Amino acid sequence: MHLSTFGVLRCPYCGGRLELVTSSFHEKDGDEIRTGILGCQCCIFPVIDGIPVMHLQENATTARELVEQKKPLEARRAMFGLGADPAAAENVDTLIASSDATYRTIVEAFGEHLEGGYFLYRFADPTFIVGHALVRAVAGTVLRGGGRAVDICGGSGHLTRSLMDLSTGSPVLADLYFAKVWLARRFTAPGCEPVCCDGNAPMPFARGAFRFAMCSDAFMYIWTKRQFVLDMLRVIDGHVPSAAMISHTHNQCTWTPSHGQPLTPDGYRNLFETLEPRVFGESGLFADVVRGGPLDLSRREGEEALEAEQALAIIASTDPAVFTPHALEPPPSKPSGQFHVNPLYVADGAGGDGSARFRLRFPSEDYEQEYGACRQYLPDEVVIARADLEALAAGRVPPGASDLLRRRVVVDLPLRYGV
Numbered sequence: 001m002h003l004s005t006f007g008v009l010r011c012p013y014c015g016g017r018l019e020l021v022t023s024s025f026h027e028k029d030g031d032e033i034r035t036g037i038l039g040c041q042c043c044i045f046p047v048i049d050g051i052p053v054m055h056l057q058e059n060a061t062t063a064r065e066l067v068e069q070k071k072p073l074e075a076r077r078a079m080f081g082l083g084a085d086p087a088a089a090e091n092v093d094t095l096i097a098s099s100d101a102t103y104r105t106i107v108e109a110f111g112e113h114l115e116g117g118y119f120l121y122r123f124a125d126p127t128f129i130v131g132h133a134l135v136r137a138v139a140g141t142v143l144r145g146g147g148r149a150v151d152i153c154g155g156s157g158h159l160t161r162s163l164m165d166l167s168t169g170s171p172v173l174a175d176l177y178f179a180k181v182w183l184a185r186r187f188t189a190p191g192c193e194p195v196c197c198d199g200n201a202p203m204p205f206a207r208g209a210f211r212f213a214m215c216s217d218a219f220m221y222i223w224t225k226r227q228f229v230l231d232m233l234r235v236i237d238g239h240v241p242s243a244a245m246i247s248h249t250h251n252q253c254t255w256t257p258s259h260g261q262p263l264t265p266d267g268y269r270n271l272f273e274t275l276e277p278r279v280f281g282e283s284g285l286f287a288d289v290v291r292g293g294p295l296d297l298s299r300r301e302g303e304e305a306l307e308a309e310q311a312l313a314i315i316a317s318t319d320p321a322v323f324t325p326h327a328l329e330p331p332p333s334k335p336s337g338q339f340h341v342n343p344l345y346v347a348d349g350a351g352g353d354g355s356a357r358f359r360l361r362f363p364s365e366d367y368e369q370e371y372g373a374c375r376q377y378l379p380d381e382v383v384i385a386r387a388d389l390e391a392l393a394a395g396r397v398p399p400g401a402s403d404l405l406r407r408r409v410v411v412d413l414p415l416r417y418g419v
C-alpha cells in the first residue's frame with residue numbers, strides 16, 4: 001500500500017481517516033506499507049502483503065490478529081482462505097516465491113473455486129470487449145484532463161488493466177476477494193492499487209477521491225444496491241467532468257446464466273437519486289464493437305427494447321461528451337504484456353506455404369452457451385503466416401496482422417499469464 005493511498009482511504013464505518021498504528025508490528029518498504037495495522041477512531045484494519053483489508057469478516061479478523069502476532073505469512077494464508085490447509089498453503093507460498101510462477105499456476109494452486117478456468121479466455125470474451133470499449137470511451141473522456149479511477153468489485157483486475165494509462169495516479173482496484181486483487185497487482189494490472197473491501201458495506205473511500213468509478217460484471221450480486229450507487233456517486237462528487245458506470249449487469253426481465261439478483265432497467269435507473277443515468281442494452285454496444293465502431297453512446301433505447309436485453313450498462317455523468325459516438329481505438333502497435341494467439345484456438349497442423357492453421361474450440365458447453373457470441377468476431381478457422389507469428393511473439397505487429405488483433409484472434413495478454 002502506497003503512503004499516498006491514505007489520501008483516498010477512509011474507514012467504511014466511521015468515515016474517519018486512517019493511520020498506521022506504529023506501536024503495532026509493521027513492515028515498510030520505502031513509501032509502501034507491506035504489513036501493518038491501520039487505525040481510525042472506531043476500528044483497526046490490517047495491511048497484508050501491501051493490501052489494506054477494509055472489512056471485518058472472519059478471515060480479516062483472523063489475519064489482523066496474525067499481523068499483531070508478527071506473523072505476516074500466516075496472515076496472508078488466512079486471507080487466501082488457506083489457513084486450515086497447511087499443505088495447500090505451503091504449496092502456494094512456494095509457488096509465489098518462485099520466479100516462474102504465473103497467474104495460471106497460482107490460480108490452479110488455489111483450487112478450482114477461483115474463476116473456474118475461464119480467466120484464460122477473459123481478454124477476448126464478448127462481455128470483456130464491450131467493457132473494455134466502454135472504459136476506453138467513458139473513462140477516456142472524463143479523465144482527459146487528469147483524475148483518478150476506481151474499479152469496484154473489479155475481481156482480478158482485467159478491466160483495471162484497461163484503466164492503467166487513463167488514470168492519473170494508480171487506479172484503485174477494490175474487491176472482497178483478497179486473492180483476486182493480489183493476483184491483479186502481481187499479474188493482470190501491475191501498478192494498480194488494490195484494496196480489499198466489501199461491496200455490501202459503505203465504500204472505504206473519501207468523497208471526491210475519484211473522477212471515474214466503475215463496476216463491471218458484478219453489480220447484480222450486490223445486495224445493498226442503493227447504498228452502492230449512492231456511494232459511487234459520493235466518491236466522484238465535486239468533479240466536473242466525472243462519471244459513474246455500471247457495465248454488464250443482468251436484467252430482471254430476462255434469464256441469464258449466473259443471474260444474481262438483478263433489477264429491471266427502470267429499477268436500476270431509480271437507484272441514482274441525484275444524477276439521472278442513461279441505460280444501454282449491451283447487445284447494441286456489442287454490435288458497435290464487432291462492427292469496428294463507433295461505440296454510440298448517444299443512442300437512446302426505449303423501455304421495451306431495454307427490457308428484452310440480457311445485460312445492461314448504466315452510465316451517470318454530467319459531461320455531454322460522454323453521450324456521443326466514440327471511435328474505437330486502433331489495435332495496439334506494441335503489447336502492454338505479450339501478443340499471443342487467443343487460447344480459444346488450437347493448432348491444427350500446417351496451413352501450407354510456411355503458415356500455421358488454428359481452429360476455434362470452446363473449453364466447455366457452458367462456456368459456449370455463455371460466450372458463444374464471440375463467433376461473431378472469431379473465425380472458426382484461421383491461417384497465420386509463421387513469420388507473422390514470430391513477429392507478434394517478438395512484440396511487433398507485421399503489416400496486415402493488425403486485423404488479427406482487431407478480431408481478437410491474437411490478444412495482448414499480461415506477462416506471465418500462463419497461457
Ligand SMILES: [Zn+2]
Nearest residue numbers: 011014040042
Ligand atoms: Zn472507523
